Amino acid sequence: MKTNESPNYLSIKDWAEEDRPREKLLLKGKASLSDAELIAILLGSGTVSMSAVELAKQILHSVNYNLHELAQLTIKDLEKFKGIGEAKAITIVAALELGKRRKNADVQQRSQIESSKDVYEILQADLLDLPYEEFWALYLNRANQVIRKVQISRGGVVGTVADIRLILKHGIELLASGIVLAHNHPSGNLQPSPEDLKLTQKVKEAAQLMNMALLDHLIIGNQSYFSFVDEDVMKQL
Secondary structure: OOOOOOOOOOOHHHOOHHHOHHHHHHHHOHHHOOHHHHHHHHHOOOOOOOOHHHHHHHHHHHOOOOHHHHHOOOHHHHOOOOOOOHHHHHHHHHHHHHHHHHHHHHHOOOOEOOOHHHHHHHHHHHHOOOOOOEEEEEEEOOOOEEEEEEEEEEOOOOOOOOOHHHHHHHHHHOOOOEEEEEEEOOOOOOOOOHHHHHHHHHHHHHHHHOOOEEEEEEEEOOOOEEEOOOOOOHHHO
16 A cells, blocks of 8 residues: 655654653653653654654744744644644643643742742743733732732733722722732733833822732733832832
8 A cells, every 4th residue: 555655754653662752751751852752742643744743843843942832822723734633732732731730830839929020920820821911910918928819801912901990899808908910911022011000000099098009010921021110110100
């Protein structure tokens, strides 16, 4: 029976055992595998002319080998690759989401806020890889321990509308002493917009009337953030 395989094509089964992703994981441990090899295990198989590892490399190449960009791909985006059906696309998306949730579970163990970095670590997983803006708030007690984190709003690529009354309502109900605001910029530009500055000022003034302090406002990206306090913006509002 003829196939479309090239004479030089080798399936994973033809490789040396130590070079096969599953076998390599068993023999050398999970840390020894490349990103492409890990994705190949999720895929399970490639195409007639391409191994699972080569298919994984093709997918990674399309996102500049950046796992953050990979996590932003939708099931429909992944299905555009030859050899990726709905089931494989769902497997990749689910695996990346599980990793995101694990990171979120890890940072929840640190409930005391001592710096903007603590806020970033708590909320990064919630705002990671989103193609649209979300607005969140952390509510703190007098010891700067997180009482609760709340999603205030969810919007589009350009922005989202955060209701000041809703922000304060949660603070009053939780008997919070402090509030930290955070939202993401899908564009990657972490500089605050005029709307960001105006909103922050209004929340700061309104919170003071309720004996609450607005402690900071973070604009969060995939790998970095902008803190209103660290950049001395809060003092100017």
